[in-house]
Amino acid sequence: VCAWHPCPSTETALGSSDNLEHRRKDRQVRLAAFGINSILYQRGIYPPETFTRVTHYDLSLLLTTDPKLKSYLTNVVSQLKEWLFECTVQKLVLVITCLETNEVLERWQFDIECDKSAKESSAPREKSIKTIQHEIRSVIRQITATVTFLPLLETPCAFDLLVYTDKDLVVPDKWEESGPQTIDQPEEVRLHSFTTSIHKVNSMVAYKKTESA
Amino acid sequence: MDLEDDTTILTTLKSFNSFISRPEHPQRLSEHSAGSGILQSQYKRSMELLEAAERVHSKNRYLQLDQEKKQMELSHKRARFELERAASDSARDLEHEVDRNQELLGQIKKLEERAEEVNKKLTEQKEANDALQKNLEGLNKTLEERDDKLGTANQTIRSLKDEIRELRQKIQNQDSKMSAQTLENQELQEKIDLQQRKYQEVSQLCQSLQAAQSSCSDHIIKIKELERRLVFQEQDFAIVKTVKSEVARVPDLEKELKRLRDDNAYLRESRENCSLLKEEVEGLRKKLERMEKTKEELINMELEKERLTEKLHAWENLGQSTGLNIRKPEDLSREVIQIQQREIALKEQNYTLNSRVRSVERSQSELRAELTQQHSKTLEEQKKREAQDALVRRLQKRVLLLTKERDGMRAILESYDSELAPTEYSPQLSKRLREAEDILLKTQSHNAEMEAQLTKAQEETGTLKLQLQTAELELESLKKQQASATDSNSLLTKEEVTILRQKIEDLERERQRLEEQNNILEMRLERHNLQGDYDPVKTRVLHLKMNPTAIAKQERQQEVEALRQEVTRLRDLVRSLQSGGAVGHSQDDTHNPSFSLSLAPSKEVLDLRKQMESSELRNQRLKEVFQRKIQEFRTVCYVLTGYQIDITTENQYRLTSVYAEHMDDSLLFKKGSNGSMQLMETEFSKTLGEMVALHLHHQKSIPAFLSAVTLDLFSRQTTV
Numbered sequence: 001v002c003a004w005h006p007c008p009s010t011e012t013a014l015g016s017s018d019n020l021e022h023r024r025k026d027r028q029v030r031l032a033a034f035g036i037n038s039i040l041y042q043r044g045i046y047p048p049e050t051f052t053r054v055t056h057y058d059l060s061l062l063l064t065t066d067p068k069l070k071s072y073l074t075n076v077v078s079q080l081k082e083w084l085f086e087c088t089v090q091k092l093v094l095v096i097t098c099l100e101t102n103e104v105l106e107r108w109q110f111d112i113e114c115d116k117s118a119k120e121s122s123a124p125r126e127k128s129i130k131t132i133q134h135e136i137r138s139v140i141r142q143i144t145a146t147v148t149f150l151p152l153l154e155t156p157c158a159f160d161l162l163v164y165t166d167k168d169l170v171v172p173d174k175w176e177e178s179g180p181q182t183i184d185q186p187e188e189v190r191l192h193s194f195t196t197s198i199h200k201v202n203s204m205v206a207y208k209k210t211e212s213a
Numbered sequence: 214m215d216l217e218d219d220t221t222i223l224t225t226l227k228s229f230n231s232f233i234s235r236p237e238h239p240q241r242l243s244e245h246s247a248g249s250g251i252l253q254s255q256y257k258r259s260m261e262l263l264e265a266a267e268r269v270h271s272k273n274r275y276l277q278l279d280q281e282k283k284q285m286e287l288s289h290k291r292a293r294f295e296l297e298r299a300a301s302d303s304a305r306d307l308e309h310e311v312d313r314n315q316e317l318l319g320q321i322k323k324l325e326e327r328a329e330e331v332n333k334k335l336t337e338q339k340e341a342n343d344a345l346q347k348n349l350e351g352l353n354k355t356l357e358e359r360d361d362k363l364g365t366a367n368q369t370i371r372s373l374k375d376e377i378r379e380l381r382q383k384i385q386n387q388d389s390k391m392s393a394q395t396l397e398n399q400e401l402q403e404k405i406d407l408q409q410r411k412y413q414e415v416s417q418l419c420q421s422l423q424a425a426q427s428s429c430s431d432h433i434i435k436i437k438e439l440e441r442r443l444v445f446q447e448q449d450f451a452i453v454k455t456v457k458s459e460v461a462r463v464p465d466l467e468k469e470l471k472r473l474r475d476d477n478a479y480l481r482e483s484r485e486n487c488s489l490l491k492e493e494v495e496g497l498r499k500k501l502e503r504m505e506k507t508k509e510e511l512i513n514m515e516l517e518k519e520r521l522t523e524k525l526h527a528w529e530n531l532g533q534s535t536g537l538n539i540r541k542p543e544d545l546s547r548e549v550i551q552i553q554q555r556e557i558a559l560k561e562q563n564y565t566l567n568s569r570v571r572s573v574e575r576s577q578s579e580l581r582a583e584l585t586q587q588h589s590k591t592l593e594e595q596k597k598r599e600a601q602d603a604l605v606r607r608l609q610k611r612v613l614l615l616t617k618e619r620d621g622m623r624a625i626l627e628s629y630d631s632e633l634a635p636t637e638y639s640p641q642l643s644k645r646l647r648e649a650e651d652i653l654l655k656t657q658s659h660n661a662e663m664e665a666q667l668t669k670a671q672e673e674t675g676t677l678k679l680q681l682q683t684a685e686l687e688l689e690s691l692k693k694q695q696a697s698a699t700d701s702n703s704l705l706t707k708e709e710v711t712i713l714r715q716k717i718e719d720l721e722r723e724r725q726r727l728e729e730q731n732n733i734l735e736m737r738l739e740r741h742n743l744q745g746d747y748d749p750v751k752t753r754v755l756h757l758k759m760n761p762t763a764i765a766k767q768e769r770q771q772e773v774e775a776l777r778q779e780v781t782r783l784r785d786l787v788r789s790l791q792s793g794g795a796v797g798h799s800q801d802d803t804h805n806p807s808f809s810l811s812l813a814p815s816k817e818v819l820d821l822r823k824q825m826e827s828s829e830l831r832n833q834r835l836k837e838v839f840q841r842k843i844q845e846f847r848t849v850c851y852v853l854t855g856y857q858i859d860i861t862t863e864n865q866y867r868l869t870s871v872y873a874e875h876m877d878d879s880l881l882f883k884k885g886s887n888g889s890m891q892l893m894e895t896e897f898s899k900t901l902g903e904m905v906a907l908h909l910h911h912q913k914s915i916p917a918f919l920s921a922v923t924l925d926l927f928s929r930q931t932t933v
Contacts, residue, residue: 095762
């Protein structure tokens with residue numbers, strides 16, 4: 001799966017696809033993948049020994065080694081890339097549910113505002129590695145920082161990725177419609193938003209209030 | 214008989230009556246005859262009458278008797294009947310009695326038979342009794358034999374007692390041997406003590422050795438430490454050498470230090486100067502800025518000054534331009550006030566004029582309305598007149614036509630009248646008449662139609678003309694209004710303006726309110742968006758079908774089901790184990806092969822159980838054996854020694870002799886704390902006072918006492 005190989009070679013390999021748009025989308029999508037991996041690691045959904053350190057963009061990042069999880073993430077990420085390119089994605093949500101009670105405990109929501117006009121008029125603004133690093137670092141730092149105030153997940157949990165798309169989209173083969181899976185009376189925290197060349201991503205995390213709090 | 218009797222009665226009665234009647238006749242006949250013969254005849258008659266009466270009376274009696282006889286016979290018959298019945302009854306009774314008799318006889322026979330049987334049995338039992346008694350006698354004989362045997366056994370017991378005495382002697386010998394052995398034991402113990410002392414010495418040596426070894430090891434450790442220290446020291450040596458070399462450099466360094474310090478001080482001073490200078494520079498800069506600001510302000514001020522001077526000039530020139538003799542602003546203000554006053558006056562005039570104009574216009578409009586009404590009325594009247602003229606003309610025409618027709622008809626008639634003479638004219642006339650009439654009718658109808666069309670056309674034209682005129686009037690009025698409207702515009706616009714202004718304010722207020730609502734709703738929407746709500750019309754939420762949560766839920770369900778199955782399986786296992794403990798191996802084998810794991814523990818369990826059972830059996834057997842042996846020994850003791858020894862309570866022994874006279878005669882011995890036996894007081898022992906004194910107090914031997922007691926009791930028994 002080429003998305004996980006170290007960066008410089010893939011940068012050039014994808015450059016051969018000859019479209020800066022694709023490269024940008026890849027970067028954004030990879031950013032999303034790093035974010036998801038770090039959330040899974042920080043919240044302890046998968047045991048920490050299943051994560052390995054991988055170097056991307058001269059940064060040491062945590063990625064999972066679980067093959068089932070990897071294949072799932074690649075499926076989602078590839079589809080997400082397509083949709084990002086068409087600018088039909090509105091939100092990307094990571095939902096953490098408790099297996100015993102089937103309640104939603106946490107909800108990480110990334111609102112994507114796509115500037116559709118910029119799609120055609122792509123002025124090639126090359127991003128330096130520093131800006132990419134800065135973006136990744138900021139995302140991962142925010143995720144790590146939120147762990148300090150999020151309540152502990154004591155019961156066995158599983159996660160799910162939801163994508164909010166336009167209504168008139170054709171639903172692909174393996175995807176199905178699901179509910180928004182909201183939390184009842186959540187505590188909401190807005191995180192730092194960051195912009196890429198055509199997207200502006202607002203992120204927030206909502207979690208279920210614990211009874212003691 | 215009766216009938217005969219009756220007939221005789223009748224005949225007698227008849228004869229009597231006939232007799233009576235004859236005599237009557239004769240009586241009458243004979244009345245006249247002689248009287249004496251009357252008396253005789255009367256007497257005869259009376260005698261005959263009497264006889265007849267007696268006869269009748271006797272017949273009556275005879276009849277009565279007959280009747281009684283008959284009655285008697287009847288009663289006889291009845292009695293006989295009854296007697297016969299009674300006889301039959303009694304015969305029946307007799308028969309019953311006979312039967313009963315026979316039954317009773319039968320029973321008696323049976324009872325007699327039973328009695329015979331019972332007697333037989335009795336005799337048999339008596340015979341059996343005799344036999345039993347014979348047996349008893351036999352048994353008694355055997356008992357006596359046994360008693361004899363017992364006596365012989367007692368003799369043997371006595372012999373055994375002698376043996377016991379011998380055994381006791383042996384025991385004493387063995388005691389002496391034992392004492393000798395204890396002595397040996399002591400010697401051996403002393404040896405052991407020696408050995409132990411040696412052992413202690415050896416152990417002490419060992420300890421000393423170990424101490425020495427430990428000290429050795431300590432020394433070795435110390436040596437190692439010293440070696441390490443040596444090494445360190447060598448290292449230190451090397452370091453010292455290098456340090457020395459460095460130390461050589463020290464004076465140079467000191468010189469440099471001095472230089473650097475001087476530089477430092479110089480630099481610090483210069484820094485302070487620098488800072489001072491910087492402050493000055495900053496101050497100067499600020500001054501510069503302020504100066505520049507002031508310059509700008511100056512420039513602005515000068516510009517303003519010029520403007521103001523120009524204005525002043527203009528104001529000053531105003532007077533010259535307007536030609537109003539203005540030299541000071543007070544004059545200007547005065548002029549202005551005057552102008553304002555004039556304006557006010559003019560406005561008042563204006564208002565009054567406007568009001569007048571309005572009123573005039575109102576009147577004008579009213580007049581115009583009246584005018585239009587009048588016009589319309591005149592038009593209507595004109596139309597009416599025209600219609601009536603038309604009517605008149607039509608009527609005149611009609612009249613002319615009618616006259617012409619009449620003339621024509623007259624002419625025709627005259628012509629026909631003139632033609633009448635020569636010819637017959639009636640059918641032709643009538644024909645022509647009819648034709649003429651038809652033509653007339655047609656023309657009349659045609660006329661009427663034409664007239665109707667005409668009137669319609671005229672009416673239409675009249676209405677059209679009316680409309681035209683009214684439209685023209687309206688147009689004229691509108692034109693006039695327009696002309697007047699421009700004059701009154703200034704008045705109306707102000708009112709409209711205020712109305713419009715109010716509308717604008719209302720709309721603005723509404724707009725603000727709607728804006729606020731909009732903001733609130735947008736905030737709510739944002740909040741919902743934050744929470745994850747979405748507009749189902751525009752967006753869709755998608756996720757992969759095989760997502761980790763679904764997979765985890767499935768796995769969890771499978772786990773739960775597997776756990777449930779395991780639980781049920783384990784429960785069955787436990788139940789089988791609990792029930793299978795009592796059951797043997799074979800049954801376990803018949804269970805499912807899934808219980809193969811359970812076989813092993815159950816086998817162990819069964820082995821253990823078998824062992825347990827076998828050990829319990831062994832225990833039981835041992836117990837039985839011990840009991841038997843104990844019982845044997847006790848009986849043997851009793852037989853040999855003549856005393857039954859029972860343990861009543863702890864350390865108390867009750868001895869009952871074989872030859873005891875009463876069941877309660879017993880001796881009580883208590884075992885003291887030092888092991889010696891003491892005799893306790895009992896009723897029996899009170900009777901043995903002498904022997905107690907002799908054997909226990911004097912001789913201090915319990916066996917002698919016991920044997921003396923047995924001999925005494927034996928002698929008593931045998932003598933008794």
